[in-house]
Amino acid sequence: MFEYNFHWRPVFRSLPDLLEAALTTLQVASLAMTVGVLLGFILAVGRMRETGVIYWFATTWVELARNTPALFQLFFFGFGLGALGLHLSPYLIVLAGLTFNTAGYLAENFRGGFEAIPSTQLRAARSLGMNPLQAYTRILIPQVMRIVYYPMTNQFVWVVLMSSLGMLVGYRELTGETQFFASKTYRIFEYFAVTAVIYYVMVKVILVLSKVFASRFFRY
Amino acid sequence: MIKVNGLHKYFDDLHVLRGIDLEVQKGEVLSVIGASGSGKSTLLYCINGIEQIQEGSVYVDDVDVHSKATDLNKLRQRLGMVFQQWNSFPHLTALENVALAPQIVRGLTKAEAKDIAIKQLEHVGLGDKFDVYPNALSGGQQQRLAIARALAMDPQYMLFDEATSALDPELVGEVLDTMRVLAEEGMTMICVTHEMGFARDVSDRVAYFHEGVVEEIGSPDQIFVDPESEHTKKFLAKVR
Ligand SMILES: Nc1ncnc2c1ncn2[C@@H]1O[C@H](COP(=O)(O)OP(=O)(O)O)[C@@H](O)[C@H]1O
Ligand SMILES: [Mg+2]
Numbered sequence: 001m002f003e004y005n006f007h008w009r010p011v012f013r014s015l016p017d018l019l020e021a022a023l024t025t026l027q028v029a030s031l032a033m034t035v036g037v038l039l040g041f042i043l044a045v046g047r048m049r050e051t052g053v054i055y056w057f058a059t060t061w062v063e064l065a066r067n068t069p070a071l072f073q074l075f076f077f078g079f080g081l082g083a084l085g086l087h088l089s090p091y092l093i094v095l096a097g098l099t100f101n102t103a104g105y106l107a108e109n110f111r112g113g114f115e116a117i118p119s120t121q122l123r124a125a126r127s128l129g130m131n132p133l134q135a136y137t138r139i140l141i142p143q144v145m146r147i148v149y150y151p152m153t154n155q156f157v158w159v160v161l162m163s164s165l166g167m168l169v170g171y172r173e174l175t176g177e178t179q180f181f182a183s184k185t186y187r188i189f190e191y192f193a194v195t196a197v198i199y200y201v202m203v204k205v206i207l208v209l210s211k212v213f214a215s216r217f218f219r220y
Numbered sequence: 221m222i223k224v225n226g227l228h229k230y231f232d233d234l235h236v237l238r239g240i241d242l243e244v245q246k247g248e249v250l251s252v253i254g255a256s257g258s259g260k261s262t263l264l265y266c267i268n269g270i271e272q273i274q275e276g277s278v279y280v281d282d283v284d285v286h287s288k289a290t291d292l293n294k295l296r297q298r299l300g301m302v303f304q305q306w307n308s309f310p311h312l313t314a315l316e317n318v319a320l321a322p323q324i325v326r327g328l329t330k331a332e333a334k335d336i337a338i339k340q341l342e343h344v345g346l347g348d349k350f351d352v353y354p355n356a357l358s359g360g361q362q363q364r365l366a367i368a369r370a371l372a373m374d375p376q377y378m379l380f381d382e383a384t385s386a387l388d389p390e391l392v393g394e395v396l397d398t399m400r401v402l403a404e405e406g407m408t409m410i411c412v413t414h415e416m417g418f419a420r421d422v423s424d425r426v427a428y429f430h431e432g433v434v435e436e437i438g439s440p441d442q443i444f445v446d447p448e449s450e451h452t453k454k455f456l457a458k459v460r
Contacts, residue, residue, distance in 0.1 A: 118305070118307075120303060120305045120307045121307055121309070123270060123303070123307070124303065124307035124309075124366070125309075126270065126293075126296070127268060127270065127296055127299075127301040127303075127370075128296065128297075128321040128325060128369065128370070128373060129293045129294065129296040129297040129321060129325040129326075129373060130293070130321060130324065130325055131293050134324055134325070138320060138324065139309055142311045143309075143310065143311055146311065218311075219353070220310055220311055220353040220354075220355060
């Protein structure tokens with residue numbers, strides 16, 4: 001009945017290539033996360049205005065990012081823009097898609113974080129003579145960071161995993177690379193099993209590091 | 221000197237302050253009493269420029285608070301403010317709470333700011349709490365922390381907006397004692413308060429607020445023993 005013979009040797013031979021692709025995954029995910037944090041922050045501030053062009057722009061972004069499949073968002077930057085004559089490289093398609101999605105999710109986290117802080121904190125800071133920039137950077141944002149830290153960690157994990165969609169737009173990140181070897185050697189199960197382990201280890205390391213950083217940063 | 225002239229303040233259609241004239245001299249302690257909703261907090265916010273005004277003027281020393289040319293951040297260093305809700309910054313230790321603004325607003329060095337913070341925390345009786353985070357402090361301690369934080373800016377005036385109203389009864393005394401010490405040291409203070417005992421003992425003058433006007437103002441004896449206005453009499457009968 002069960003006649004499949006496992007052949008692990010090809011997988012182990014291409015392990016260096018897979019690990020290199022894992023670094024590619026981490027690299028594109030980190031960049032998408034970093035830009036996503038900045039854009040998400042700007043979108044959150046835009047959403048807090050509650051009216052005007054900026055509000056509607058930010059709201060549309062957030063709604064699309066959160067309520068359509070991430071894959072479609074990637075395809076938009078690939079085939080969608082391609083149809084309009086703008087051809088991005090696979091790397092840029094993945095980066096743009098992940099960033100768009102992440103910024104949308106984080107914007108809502110950040111907005112929730114700001115709303116969780118009593119308005120009296122801002123008033124107290126201003127009454128000490130702090131200007132708005134000082135009040136935000138020294139009083140409000142550190143508290144928001146504390147609130148959104150673990151949601152942000154989860155989002156980063158999600159970005160790492162979601163970057164596997166890159167395979168579908170021809171990007172050789174970890175999943176793309178795995179697919180390349182798997183179809184060359186027909187050892188499909190073996191390759192994807194090993195790659196699953198690599199993803200698992202990456203995510204665990206991220207979660208542990210996140211805990212370590214948290215115990216350093218948040219002393220209260 | 222704080223000088224309020226013909227001050228009118230609206231929130232949209234709501235006419236909250238209806239022509240306030242008030243002078244507070246250097247070294248004076250003025251208590252402001254009156255029913256909730258009569259505009260006491262709003263007056264304090266108009267004095268330090270948190271709220272804008274529609275008519276009249278507020279001068280702090282020679283500074284026209286509501287002039288476009290006024291640097292409010294600079295002005296606010298002269299006006300310490302303590303709110304009803306104790307607003308400790310939860311992510312900073314007691315010492316950092318007090319030292320932050322002197323450093324980034326007054327531009328002192330870290331060491332200078334720390335020295336001032338130590339001095340002011342000791343001043344309000346928190347000399348053993350330097351490295352404690354606010355969530356480990358009682359409401360009364362957090363309110364004293366807020367006072368120390370305001371004092372660290374070396375203000376000429378202190379504005380208290382019901383500093384004890386949100387505290388458990390047994391914690392009110394320690395905060396009032398701290399305010400008393402400040403008054404004895406000669407700090408110029410405007411205290412919005414529901415603590416009639418404090419208003420009577422500590423103030424040089426007491427103002428009774430009624431529906432957005434200063435209904436009556438005078439010495440504590442005048443207000444508490446021999447009020448002229450019917451509104452004042454009614455209010456005092458209620459709070460006693
Ligand atoms: N930001 C605001 N927007 C609208 N109305 C306000 C605002 N702040 C205060 N008010 C109203 O102004 C009146 C005076 O409020 P306040 O100054 O807080 O009174 P008090 O401090 O004497 O209790 C109240 O009717 C209150 O509801
Ligand atoms: Mg009030």
